[in-house]
Amino acid sequence: MTEEKIRSHARWLPVLIVAMTLVAILTGAFALHYVEMSLVGATGKSLALAAVDIADKVDILMGERYGDIKLFSRSMEFQGHDLEAMGRKVFDLLESYPVYRWVGVTDGNGLVLVATDGTSKGRDLSGDLGFQTVRERQRIVVQDAALDGEGVPGVTFLSPIHDAKGAFIGAVITQVGLPTLEDAFTHSLSALQVQWGTGAHIEYQFLDHDGNMFVDSFLREQGHINLKRQGVLSAQLVGTVPAGFIEERHARRDVDVVTGYAQTNGTEDLKGLGWGVLLRVDRSDILDSTEAVLLKVGAAGSAIFVPLVGVLFWSITRLTRSWELAGEERNRAQAAERKFHTLLELAPDAIVMTDIHGIIVLTNRQMDFVFGYPAGQLVGQSIEVLVPESVREIHRTLRAGFDEAPQSRPMGVRHFRGRRQDGAEFSTDTSLSYVETADGSFAMAAVRDMSQQMKEEAERMRLSRDIRLLLDSTTGGLYGIDPQGFCTFINRAGAELLGYQPDELFGRDLHELIHHSQKDDSPSLVDECALCRTGQTGQGCRIDDEVLWRRDGTSFQSGITSRPIYENGLLKGAVVTFADITERKLAEEALRLAKFSMDRAADAVYWIDPQAKILDVNEAAGHMLGYSKEELCAMTVHDLNPDFQADRWPGFWAETQRRGTMVMETFHRAKNGQLIPIEVNVNYLSYEGKEYHCAFVRDITERRQAEEEQRLREADLKRFKGTLDQTHDCVFMFASDTLRFIYCNRGAVEQVGYTEAELFTMTPIDVKPQFTERSFRELL
Numbered sequence: 001m002t003e004e005k006i007r008s009h010a011r012w013l014p015v016l017i018v019a020m021t022l023v024a025i026l027t028g029a030f031a032l033h034y035v036e037m038s039l040v041g042a043t044g045k046s047l048a049l050a051a052v053d054i055a056d057k058v059d060i061l062m063g064e065r066y067g068d069i070k071l072f073s074r075s076m077e078f079q080g081h082d083l084e085a086m087g088r089k090v091f092d093l094l095e096s097y098p099v100y101r102w103v104g105v106t107d108g109n110g111l112v113l114v115a116t117d118g119t120s121k122g123r124d125l126s127g128d129l130g131f132q133t134v135r136e137r138q139r140i141v142v143q144d145a146a147l148d149g150e151g152v153p154g155v156t157f158l159s160p161i162h163d164a165k166g167a168f169i170g171a172v173i174t175q176v177g178l179p180t181l182e183d184a185f186t187h188s189l190s191a192l193q194v195q196w197g198t199g200a201h202i203e204y205q206f207l208d209h210d211g212n213m214f215v216d217s218f219l220r221e222q223g224h225i226n227l228k229r230q231g232v233l234s235a236q237l238v239g240t241v242p243a244g245f246i247e248e249r250h251a252r253r254d255v256d257v258v259t260g261y262a263q264t265n266g267t268e269d270l271k272g273l274g275w276g277v278l279l280r281v282d283r284s285d286i287l288d289s290t291e292a293v294l295l296k297v298g299a300a301g302s303a304i305f306v307p308l309v310g311v312l313f314w315s316i317t318r319l320t321r322s323w324e325l326a327g328e329e330r331n332r333a334q335a336a337e338r339k340f341h342t343l344l345e346l347a348p349d350a351i352v353m354t355d356i357h358g359i360i361v362l363t364n365r366q367m368d369f370v371f372g373y374p375a376g377q378l379v380g381q382s383i384e385v386l387v388p389e390s391v392r393e394i395h396r397t398l399r400a401g402f403d404e405a406p407q408s409r410p411m412g413v414r415h416f417r418g419r420r421q422d423g424a425e426f427s428t429d430t431s432l433s434y435v436e437t438a439d440g441s442f443a444m445a446a447v448r449d450m451s452q453q454m455k456e457e458a459e460r461m462r463l464s465r466d467i468r469l470l471l472d473s474t475t476g477g478l479y480g481i482d483p484q485g486f487c488t489f490i491n492r493a494g495a496e497l498l499g500y501q502p503d504e505l506f507g508r509d510l511h512e513l514i515h516h517s518q519k520d521d522s523p524s525l526v527d528e529c530a531l532c533r534t535g536q537t538g539q540g541c542r543i544d545d546e547v548l549w550r551r552d553g554t555s556f557q558s559g560i561t562s563r564p565i566y567e568n569g570l571l572k573g574a575v576v577t578f579a580d581i582t583e584r585k586l587a588e589e590a591l592r593l594a595k596f597s598m599d600r601a602a603d604a605v606y607w608i609d610p611q612a613k614i615l616d617v618n619e620a621a622g623h624m625l626g627y628s629k630e631e632l633c634a635m636t637v638h639d640l641n642p643d644f645q646a647d648r649w650p651g652f653w654a655e656t657q658r659r660g661t662m663v664m665e666t667f668h669r670a671k672n673g674q675l676i677p678i679e680v681n682v683n684y685l686s687y688e689g690k691e692y693h694c695a696f697v698r699d700i701t702e703r704r705q706a707e708e709e710q711r712l713r714e715a716d717l718k719r720f721k722g723t724l725d726q727t728h729d730c731v732f733m734f735a736s737d738t739l740r741f742i743y744c745n746r747g748a749v750e751q752v753g754y755t756e757a758e759l760f761t762m763t764p765i766d767v768k769p770q771f772t773e774r775s776f777r778e779l780l
Contacts, residue, residue, distance in 0.1 A: 103174050146214070203217055349448050350447040356443075485510060665700065682695045732744050
């Protein structure tokens with residue numbers, strides 16, 4: 001038999017063993033099912049017999065109670081009217097037969113005369129259906145099981161009482177408690193319990209002919225459940241088929257049960273109750289003991305069968321292993337070789353192997369590609385063909401030293417110059433390793449072309465220098481921080497603003513150095529710092545007025561902006577720009593002061609564009625003309641000055657542009673129509689490439705009035721002087737403080753002989769020497 005046939009037959013042996021195992025398992029499962037069904041059938045028959053036995057005992061007990069009341073109602077004590085004798089009679093019955101829960105006697109009208117409890121005496125039962133029925137039929141009436149006031153199920157017997165003439169004079173009523181009947185069939189249940197063991201739980205239920213349950217040994221739901229309406233199959237079978245058993249699902253407990261059922265048939269005198277008796281046992285309780293035995297048998301069989309199967313499989317394995325080992329080793333060697341060659345060809349680095357004489361014995365595809373040789377052409381050549389001619393002797397010396405003391409060398413330790421087939425040289429990074437095989441010793445090198453990497457490194461360095469120069473050339477401060485707040489870079493301008501050299505800030509906590517306090521010297525907490533939060537949460541911020549601290553302990557106002565830095569979606573820190581805004585703040589303050597001053601100036605101030613449109617005004621302009629600021633800013637110069645028409649504006653603008661400033665007097669029309677005389681001082685301004693007129697306007701109404709009054713006074717004085725000059729008397733006017741002449745008429749000049757100019761330098765004392773200054777003042 002050939003090796004292939006042996007392997008073919010050996011492959012079928014496990015299938016045969018598995019088939020035998022499946023047959024054994026299926027046979028065991030069939031046997032188990034047969035045993036279970038037999039046990040369930042035997043148990044069901046036992047339950048059915050027990051149900052029949054209980055039904056018969058109930059019939060006997062109820063027949064006895066029927067006979068009791070039949071004789072009891074004929075007692076002589078009930079023929080008369082001796083209530084005391086009646087009471088003794090009913091209590092004697094209750095003591096003799098504990099099965100009764102209540103006994104009572106009524107008169108012909110249904111009024112309870114005596115009863116075994118203290119509350120029923122005097123109770124009117126004339127409306128009770130049982131009393132009406134016994135009075136109407138004049139025979140014993142048995143009412144179906146029902147719950148009494150205490151929730152206990154019971155059966156009520158009513159028997160008529162007749163006098164000597166046969167007339168109906170009352171009724172005897174007895175109530176039999178059904179729980180006491182349970183003692184009558186405990187013997188049957190105990191026998192079953194002994195047969196099946198304490199693990200089996202037997203449940204029994206009593207139903208009336210309508211399916212109402214009035215005894216429930218387990219869930220105690222009597223009086224509330226109708227099993228026929230619920231679709232319980234065993235309850236529906238009672239009275240329709242002979243006694244038997246059935247497997248069903250317990251709807252309320254949701255378990256599989258076996259139920260035996262039977263119906264009471266009554267006695268010769270007592271017919272019509274038709275109660276159903278249900279006895280149940282959980283199916284699992286029936287099978288537990290059997291399953292335990294079968295499990296033990298199965299375990300014992302498995303303990304024998306499983307090792308046998310194991311021995312069979314082991315034998316088959318040993319039988320075929322000897323042929324498989326050789327094939328596996330051969331396949332493993334071939335797979336390893338293929339894997340080695342695959343890895344060698346797919347390696348990103350060029351790989352070359354040489355013997356101890358430096359002859360190339362193996363190269364990969366990348367090696368041929370990097371050095372520009374056709375595939376396989378390098379094999380058999382000296383390794384020195386791959387280095388420039390100028391260093392080949394040095395390479396031989398190094399190779400000889402490696403052969404004497406071989407030692408592995410990783411990448412990055414030593415760089416060599418490589419030589420391609422076309423003679424082009426390039427930089428390489430080489431790793432070396434030493435291999436011992438059955439064929440001898442070999443050196444293996446991994447060569448990496450560093451040309452592109454060196455170009456990229458040079459480009460990165462150039463970009464880094466350009467970025468550094470760009471950062472150092474910016475006038476504002478700029479720095480970067482990591483999520484912990486440590487400085488990663490800072491430009492030169494930013495370091496100079498803070499009083500540091502850039503190298504002094506790298507890796508330091510910038511918050512502690514430059515942002516540790518607020519304007520009022522209160523601490524600036526890291527948790528509340530918006531700049532630190534940017535590097536931690538990615539939430540950027542812009543702060544227009546913040547304080548940063550220099551190295552010398554002084555501070556300066558700064559405008560700060562921070563933005564998060566992300567790399568591949570991960571937050572790496574933040575970049576912060578800042579600038580010293582001290583001068584800008586001072587300029588803004590000066591501008592606000594100038595604005596405040598102009599808004600509150602007494603003169604009106606107008607800002608006007610080249611189209612004569614009013615751009616802005618101060619408060620005085622609105623007060624002067626009665627317009628609001630918004631109304632004035634919607635107007636032009638021509639709206640305020642009726643004499644200044646639009647055709648004159650271009651020439652006026654050009655003249656103002658040429659002269660720089662102009663002063664003139666004109667009129668403005670107020671909101672109420674009044675013309676207000678004004679003096680206008682117009683100034684030409686050019687700011688940030690735009691041209692403006694800044695006009696200062698003063699209301700000269702009062703000045704015009706004062707000038708008119710002065711003109712009138714001067715005219716009156718001139719007429720007065722003309723009148724005085726016509727008289728020949730001397731008329732002098734002098735200052736009261738200096739007594740110097742300030743006016744003299746023509747007659748005075750002629751009489752004293754001085755000229756008018758000479759008199760204006762003299763006093764009355766000079767003209768009249770007999771006066772002294774004191775005497776003249778006293779005279780005045």
